[in-house]
Amino acid sequence: MQETINYERKVATMNIAEKLRNTSDTLFSFELLPPMKGDHIQAIYDTINPLMDFRPSYINVTYHREEVVYKKRSDGLLEQRSVRKRPGTVGIAAAIMHKYNIEVVPHLICGGFSKEETENALIDLHFIGVNNILVLRGDPDKSTRMFTPDPDGHENAIGLLNQVMDLNKGVYLDDDIVNNAETHFSVGVAGYPEKHPEAPNFDSDIRHLKSKVDAGAEYIVTQMFFDNRHFFSFVDKCRAAGITVPIVPGLKPVSIKNHLSVLPKTFGVELPEALTSEMEKCTDNAAVRQLGIEWTAEQARELKQAGVPSIHLYTMGKADNIREIVRKVF
Numbered sequence: 001m002q003e004t005i006n007y008e009r010k011v012a013t014m015n016i017a018e019k020l021r022n023t024s025d026t027l028f029s030f031e032l033l034p035p036m037k038g039d040h041i042q043a044i045y046d047t048i049n050p051l052m053d054f055r056p057s058y059i060n061v062t063y064h065r066e067e068v069v070y071k072k073r074s075d076g077l078l079e080q081r082s083v084r085k086r087p088g089t090v091g092i093a094a095a096i097m098h099k100y101n102i103e104v105v106p107h108l109i110c111g112g113f114s115k116e117e118t119e120n121a122l123i124d125l126h127f128i129g130v131n132n133i134l135v136l137r138g139d140p141d142k143s144t145r146m147f148t149p150d151p152d153g154h155e156n157a158i159g160l161l162n163q164v165m166d167l168n169k170g171v172y173l174d175d176d177i178v179n180n181a182e183t184h185f186s187v188g189v190a191g192y193p194e195k196h197p198e199a200p201n202f203d204s205d206i207r208h209l210k211s212k213v214d215a216g217a218e219y220i221v222t223q224m225f226f227d228n229r230h231f232f233s234f235v236d237k238c239r240a241a242g243i244t245v246p247i248v249p250g251l252k253p254v255s256i257k258n259h260l261s262v263l264p265k266t267f268g269v270e271l272p273e274a275l276t277s278e279m280e281k282c283t284d285n286a287a288v289r290q291l292g293i294e295w296t297a298e299q300a301r302e303l304k305q306a307g308v309p310s311i312h313l314y315t316m317g318k319a320d321n322i323r324e325i326v327r328k329v330f
């Protein structure tokens with residue numbers, strides 16, 4: 001007898017925004033970095049496995065633009081090269097979705113991508129059944145600390161968002177296209193409880209955030225913060241500006257001593273004195289890691305009590321501390 005094979009995708013595609021709008025309990029999600037080029041996908045599975053017992057709602061996978069590196073040539077001169085060190089977001093999204101039967105949210109960035117490359121990535125995501133994406137401008141260049149768009153790319157997240165919304169209406173870059181299938185992307189965007197570091201003031205940052213929501217973003221995920229008062233006041237500002245979509249707090253536990261200077265410098269966030277004085281007392285990074293677990297768990301408990309729809313945890317590729325936090329809170 002011939003075996004019947006079911007080719008249907010195992011995952012029932014869920015719209016993250018709908019989940020966030022309709023949940024009565026606080027959900028949790030976490031974010032992964034693709035492994036460095038050459039590493040095996042197992043590195044990703046090793047991060048995910050310990051967290052699956054706690055039934056995360058979805059998993060985000062970050063995207064990284066190319067970096068400029070300098071190589072010494074045989075004649076002694078330095079040669080500038082662009083290298084993408086963490087490729088693979090689309091492939092990883094597909095692998096996770098099918099291995100764990102869970103919804104995945106790949107990040108899509110402007111930096112380093114032309115509009116056509118973006119369209120092709122969106123087509124790939126549509127083919128593999130990914131319908132949720134987080135749309136971002138992308139980090140500034142590490143060496144100059146300035147964001148430079150691709151000559152044929154987008155300058156701000158809203159340009160990319162508009163491209164996604166066009167595709168959702170079947171509008172492709174190539175207007176001679178024969179079949180213009182509409183995609184069904186549900187889009188989240190980033191928000192900054194302490195203001196985006198490049199924004200001249202809070203009001204303009206919130207105004208630009210509102211434009212992203214008005215253009216079709218269905219929820220907001222925030223930058224990390226270490227004092228919940230920043231988050232609560234940010235939500236108030238958003239609501240006062242007429243932003244009504246769900247706002248998901250993003251939390252990152254401190255884990256090494258030099259986070260004391262690196263996090264404020266890199267992300268423009270403040271570490272409260274109660275946290276920094278305890279970090280300074282830590283004699284090694286293991287102690288900082290434990291402190292980070294306790295601090296983030298406390299933040300998460302308070303946010304959960306305040307009724308946030310979900311809590312988003314930044315793993316930075318390490319699961320042990322995240323597992324501990326989730327175990328304490330959920």
Ligand code: FAD
Nearest residue numbers: 062063107136137138139156157190196199205208222223
């Ligand atoms: P935008 O919304 O474009 O805003 C950037 C700045 O420009 C802000 O100051 C804003 O006020 C201003 N602005 C926006 N629109 C306009 C306009 N029309 N005119 C003038 N000014 C404007 N980076 C990565 O490279 N890869 C990732 O995977 C990634 N994941 C992230 C996930 C989360 C949850 C967060 C919070 C950040 C993430 N980042 C990631 C970092 C992010 O790319 C940077 O913070 C980036 O500097 C800004 O991205 P954005 O999408 O908020 O940009």
